[in-house]
Amino acid sequence: MASFLYSSSLYAVQVACDALRGGACDTAIAGGVDIILTPSVTIGFCQAGMLSPEGQSKGFDASADGYSRSEDVGTVLLKPLKRAIAELQNLRSNKGAVILAKTRKEFVNLLQRNSNRENVDTLIEGKAPEGNVIMRLVFVFSGMGTQWWGMARELMNTQPLFKKVIQRIDNYLGQIGGRWSLIQMLTEETDKNRISNDTEMSQVCICSVQIVLVELYKHYGVIPSAIIGHSVGEVAAAYAVRLLSMKNAVKVIYKRGHLFRKKVGLVQWLLEFNPRCIDVAAINSPTQIVLSRKTELIN
Structure with a gap:
């Protein structure tokens, strides 16, 4: 049997236990699933101030500031206790x-x-x-929608290597024409909407944090066996596998974000006067949507 959404999963377990006690079966499988298929509920929760800005649930804690949504699935195999113990004793480790x-x-x-x-x-x-088990680690570099005010501030304050590499990227930004400070955005920025509303800043911040995390993990001996990148994350992924130098990766993501910034006005005009000429390609987050259409309509 399968059940959905929070406490209903417990009800599925209760029904399974009742079936076991009543002799309707000698083994039961109960499961629960929670899948976020559309952003509508998340948008409503954001507007109501129900979600934690930190993306963490802190139940019964004085620092609790909302909760975090996630997807999950769980299944349990249930048997009468005596039978389960007897069968367990017959199994090898x-x-x-x-x-x-x-x-x-x-x-x-x-x-x-x-x-x-x-x-x-x-x-x-x-x-x-037995003994040593080979664990394969995969790094996944995400795209737009993961940026938020306050991102990486704890790392900036507690990890000297992280701050040092961010400073290096900030210097590259100045060399290629950047008119804002990455250091300032990740440590002192007070406008909570600036990083979300400016594609040049948001894309550079996301990619920079991803690049520096690669170096930080390497410092602690964490090396991935495989790497996956999407959108903005493709630039960081290219750096991680040394297809791009750090300076070239910063140049690519800066130019990409700068071009996206220039297209915002055109897309707004298209949505207002001719919405049928473009399609929704991907929904990265409740506030980040990728549009797609013929090149001549976008340029």
Whole structure:
């Protein structure tokens, strides 16, 4: 059985337990899912001031300033306690199994046969290796929508290496024509809307923080096995794999953000007078939307 949204998941577990107690089944699966499919609810919560500016939930804490939304899914396999303990004692440590089935009915049948210790041809068993286990780490560099007033301030105040590399990027910005300070934006800026409303600033801030985090993680011995980048994050990803130098990465993201800033007025005009000429390509956040259309209509 599957249930959605918060406390209803507990109800699914209750129904499963009642079925076990009543003898309707000897094994039950209960699950819960929460998926954010559209930004509408998040927008409403933001307008109502319900979401934490820090993106963290701090239940029953004096510093609580809202909560954070997330997506999740969880499933539990339930059995009567005595039976579960008896079966647990018969299992080897670090042992796992996968049952291959084409339909739900077939899966349930095979699961029942396996529980009765009958031979199941599509059962694949294995044992996790003991000792050292190879962990593969992936860095994911996100695009627009992740910027916010106060981003990276704690890192600027507590990590000398982080601040040093940000200063280096700030110097590059000055060399290529930047008329604002990255240091100032990440430490002293008081206008909470400035970083969100100015694409030049927001794109540079996002990419710069991502680039510096690469160096900070490297300093602590954290090296990824794979790298993924989207939109603004593609520039930081290119730097992480050394396809771009730090200076060239800063130049690319600065020029990109500067060009986006110049297009804002045109897009607003198109939306007002001819909204059918453009399409929504992606919704990065409640306040960041990517538009797409033929080149001649955008230029």
